[in-house]
Amino acid sequence: MHIATSPAFKENASKALSNAGLQKALARSGPSFIARRAAAVAALPEFEALRDAARDIKNHALANLDFYLETYERNVLESGGKVHWCTTADEARAAVLSICQAAGAKTVTKGKSMIGEEIAINDHLEAHGITPVETDLGEYIIQLRHELPSHIIAPAFHLNLEDWEEAFRQAHTDLPADRTFHERRDILIEARTKLRSSFLAADVGITGANFLVAETGSSVIVTNEGNGDLTQTLPRIHIVLASIEKCVPTLEDTVSLLRVLARSATGQDFSVYTTFSTGARRPGDLDGPEEYHVVLIDNGRSAMLGTEFQDMLRCIRCAACMNHCPVYGAVGGHAYGWVYPGPMGSVLTPGLIGVDKAGHLPNASTFCGKCESVCPVRIPLPGLMRHWREREFERHLVPSAVRANLGIWAWFARRPRLYRLATRAAAFGLGLAGRRRGRFSRLPLAAGWTAGRDLPAPEGDTFFARYAREKRSGTLQ
Amino acid sequence: MSRDQILGAIRRSLKRGALPADQQAMLRDRLQRHPRHPIPARSRLPHTQQVDLFVRNVEKEFGTVARVAAPEDVPAAVADYLATQNLPGRIVLAPHDELRAMPWSTRPLLEIREGRAQASDLVSVQHGYAGIAETGTLMLPSAPNRPTTLNLLADTEIVVLRAASVVGAYEEAWDRLRAEFGSMPRNVMLVTGPSRSADIEQTLELGAHGPRRLHIVLLGESDSA
Numbered sequence: 001m002h003i004a005t006s007p008a009f010k011e012n013a014s015k016a017l018s019n020a021g022l023q024k025a026l027a028r029s030g031p032s033f034i035a036r037r038a039a040a041v042a043a044l045p046e047f048e049a050l051r052d053a054a055r056d057i058k059n060h061a062l063a064n065l066d067f068y069l070e071t072y073e074r075n076v077l078e079s080g081g082k083v084h085w086c087t088t089a090d091e092a093r094a095a096v097l098s099i100c101q102a103a104g105a106k107t108v109t110k111g112k113s114m115i116g117e118e119i120a121i122n123d124h125l126e127a128h129g130i131t132p133v134e135t136d137l138g139e140y141i142i143q144l145r146h147e148l149p150s151h152i153i154a155p156a157f158h159l160n161l162e163d164w165e166e167a168f169r170q171a172h173t174d175l176p177a178d179r180t181f182h183e184r185r186d187i188l189i190e191a192r193t194k195l196r197s198s199f200l201a202a203d204v205g206i207t208g209a210n211f212l213v214a215e216t217g218s219s220v221i222v223t224n225e226g227n228g229d230l231t232q233t234l235p236r237i238h239i240v241l242a243s244i245e246k247c248v249p250t251l252e253d254t255v256s257l258l259r260v261l262a263r264s265a266t267g268q269d270f271s272v273y274t275t276f277s278t279g280a281r282r283p284g285d286l287d288g289p290e291e292y293h294v295v296l297i298d299n300g301r302s303a304m305l306g307t308e309f310q311d312m313l314r315c316i317r318c319a320a321c322m323n324h325c326p327v328y329g330a331v332g333g334h335a336y337g338w339v340y341p342g343p344m345g346s347v348l349t350p351g352l353i354g355v356d357k358a359g360h361l362p363n364a365s366t367f368c369g370k371c372e373s374v375c376p377v378r379i380p381l382p383g384l385m386r387h388w389r390e391r392e393f394e395r396h397l398v399p400s401a402v403r404a405n406l407g408i409w410a411w412f413a414r415r416p417r418l419y420r421l422a423t424r425a426a427a428f429g430l431g432l433a434g435r436r437r438g439r440f441s442r443l444p445l446a447a448g449w450t451a452g453r454d455l456p457a458p459e460g461d462t463f464f465a466r467y468a469r470e471k472r473s474g475t476l477q
Numbered sequence: 478m479s480r481d482q483i484l485g486a487i488r489r490s491l492k493r494g495a496l497p498a499d500q501q502a503m504l505r506d507r508l509q510r511h512p513r514h515p516i517p518a519r520s521r522l523p524h525t526q527q528v529d530l531f532v533r534n535v536e537k538e539f540g541t542v543a544r545v546a547a548p549e550d551v552p553a554a555v556a557d558y559l560a561t562q563n564l565p566g567r568i569v570l571a572p573h574d575e576l577r578a579m580p581w582s583t584r585p586l587l588e589i590r591e592g593r594a595q596a597s598d599l600v601s602v603q604h605g606y607a608g609i610a611e612t613g614t615l616m617l618p619s620a621p622n623r624p625t626t627l628n629l630l631a632d633t634e635i636v637v638l639r640a641a642s643v644v645g646a647y648e649e650a651w652d653r654l655r656a657e658f659g660s661m662p663r664n665v666m667l668v669t670g671p672s673r674s675a676d677i678e679q680t681l682e683l684g685a686h687g688p689r690r691l692h693i694v695l696l697g698e699s700d701s702a
Contacts, residue, residue, distance in 0.1 A: 025678070028678060028679070029678065029679035032679055033679070044517055044519075045517075045518070046515055046517045046518065049515045050514075050515060050517075053514040053515055057514070063491065064496065064500075064504055065487050065491075066484045066487045066488055066491075066495065066496070067496050067501060067504055068504075069483075069484065069487075070484070071508065079660075079661065079663075085478075085479040085480040085482075085483055086479055087479045087482050087483055087486075091479060135686065136676070137674045137676040137677070137685060138674075138676035141676075154675070154676060154679055155676070156676050156677070157679065159678075160678065161677065161678060164677060184677040184678060184680060184682050185682055187677055188674060188677065188682050188684065188685060189684075191685075192684070192685065192686060195686065196596065196686075199686075200596055214508065215508050215511065216660075216661040217661070218661060218665075224672070224673050224674060224675070224685065225672055225673070225674045225676075225685035225686045225687065226629055226672040226685060226686045226687020226688070227685065227686040227687075229625075229628070229629050229666065229687065230629055230630075230686055230687070233625050233626060233629060233664070234626075244483065244487075249504075249507060249508055249511075250507075250508060250511040250512075251511065251651045252511045252512065252513050252514065252648055252651065253511075253514070255647040255648065255651070256514040256515075258647075259517070266675065268669075269534075269538075269611075269612045269669075270612040270614055270667070270669045271669065272538075272668065272669050272670055272671070272672060272673060272687070273666060273667070273668060273669075273672075273687065274614075274666075274667040274669075275664065275665065275666045275667070276661070276664070276665040276666075276667075277663070277664055278661040278662070278663055278664070278665075279663055280663070281663065282619075282621075282662075282663050284620075284621035285619065285620075285621055285624070285663060286572075286592055286593040286621060286624040286626075287593045287619075287624045287625050287626045288619060288625060288663050288664060296483075298479075298483045298486065302483060302486035302487045302490055303486065303490065304490075305487060305490035305491055306489075306490035306491050306492055307490070
């Protein structure tokens with residue numbers, strides 16, 4: 001497993017804020033994702049109805065997940081494939097390794113897979129003398145730089161052209177010194193050439209799955225590059241890594257989810273390659289893998305079912321939530337400290353590695369609600385983050401100073417008259433003290449706030465007082 | 478065993494045992510009926526307009542389309558395309574009867590090999606199973622006469638598609654596939670335009686690992702017809 005740096009979120013975030021390269025990348029790419037999704041959504045009048053359908057399909061699949069997984073397995077077996085059920089990341093790593101070892105594999109090509117990152121499959125294969133080669137362009141450079149992806153659909157979101165050039169010059173030692181990388185195109189051509197030989201040499205291809213289709217026993221991948229298809233078509237063995245909640249009933253259900261996936265993710269109407277793989281090579285086929293294995297992984301999902309976090313299992317990994325998140329937009333993905341960043345990571349990560357380690361993540365939110373408003377399967381992300389905050393409080397994981405202050409606030413909040421009196425006095429006092437400058441750059445007991453920004457001075461009145469006044473006078477808006 | 482552990486954990490979490498027989502029957506019925514969900518109205522058109530929408534969407538996604546009237550015209554259309562793109566007159570052709578029946582000998586300069594694609598192939602010619610107007614998407618199911626590598630390895634992929642095979646929505650293509658194949662083919666690719674990547678600075682570049690060019694020769698029901 002990757003060692004999570006999520007407990008150090010605050011330090012990670014402050015480093016990210018002063019990382020010039022990262023800030024350049026965030027400023028460039030954030031707005032373009034938002035604009036592209038908005039254009040795709042505007043071009044499809046039925047989009048909101050499709051989101052409802054997508055939510056309902058996933059809810060139905062989750063409520064009957066045992067039935068659909070059994071149906072899925074039966075159809076995989078019938079089409080000549082195998083299913084390896086794994087409760088933990090350890091079991092999944094062992095299953096993949098034993099398939100590779102039985103095949104005498106030396107190199108393995110990989111399509112992009114977030115569950116592959118979650119179980120850190122590359123490290124495990126490498127430790128046993130098998131070379132994994134990431135083939136998605138973004139994952140490829142992440143592998144060269146020994147990093148985690150910083151975004152779930154754009155792994156190299158945090159990098160700039162100069163970073164690509166540097167990584168390529170270091171890794172591709174056969175490059176002539178005068179070879180230029182002034183254009184993105186130069187990078188793409190170099191990667192295409194380099195990886196072509198990997199595709200042809202690999203003994204095993206490992207892909208993830210966006211969906212598993214119970215009706216047909218198919219795994220579905222969605223890519224723009226075609227790397228996933230080369231990975232699953234050319235080697236003798238294809239291994240699919242998938243977590244259990246990817247299972248949906250039918251092909252109709254799948255295309256309904258696909259209609260909202262690409263639009264929410266990259267703003268495309270449809271990705272370039274959406275491929276349904278079902279079992280091994282058939283009699284008479286001229287190509288395709290001879291063996292087809294599905295490593296089906298729980299790793300904490302079944303424990304989220306039936307809890308307030310079940311809604312999170314609807315996630316189809318489009319990344320719209322992080323693309324629209326002001327926190328992600330300020331600190332990028334690595335600050336979150338593990339595999340899944342952004343709002344979906346703030347909900348999923350505590351569920352997978354524990355709220356004791358990832359408690360900062362659900363707190364790193366302004367609760368602006370943008371994530372929920374763009375989620376294609378309508379996951380109530382801010383509400384779920386709030387549940388994690390409650391659990392964190394219940395389990396006494398919140399620092400004692402915060403706890404004490406919350407206690408003081410709660411004491412007042414339960415005594416409304418006193419609360420109004422106290423806030424009125426405070427607002428009046430602060431208003432008086434800060435009248436001249438309009439803001440405070442330092443304030444006793446509030447250094448945590450004023451260290452990073454000024455506190456605006458109250459204008460002398462409280463919200464309650466103004467609300468009551470405007471209600472009386474009928475000017476309430 | 479992990480299988481029983483996982484299924485057991487799911488049932489415990491959902492606070493129930495295995496589903497009762499009547500509910501399982503309902504779910505089996507849903508699988509059999511595979512009900513449709515809302516389908517965007519944009520592709521609900523008379524067939525000729527569906528074909529036009531298909532072409533517009535292919536072109537929007539950086540594919541190109543040449544329309545020809547009859548199967549006899551296909552070899553010329555392929556040869557002309559290769560010439561305009563400055564590509565060598567050498568193709569690997571899907572071993573499909575419909576393609577074989579075309580008069581390739583009228584283009585003696587075209588060097589043709591039948592079969593799957595190899596890494597050295599620059600141009601492949603694939604048989605298109607269906608076109609989906611909704612997003613300009615090709616449906617390419619694998620079969621002995623439709624190898625998957627033809628969609629992947631060559632720099633340029635040419636797909637010969639009958640205009641009659643263009644449907645409105647994905648669901649219509651699945652219905653046809655179910656009726657004609659019986660069971661799911663090993664591989665079904667839905668292809669929308671040529672390969673691309675936006676991984677470098679989130680800016681689109683065409684020509685990642687799959688074909689850099691996707692050209693469709695659309696057969697029959699021409700604009701003028």
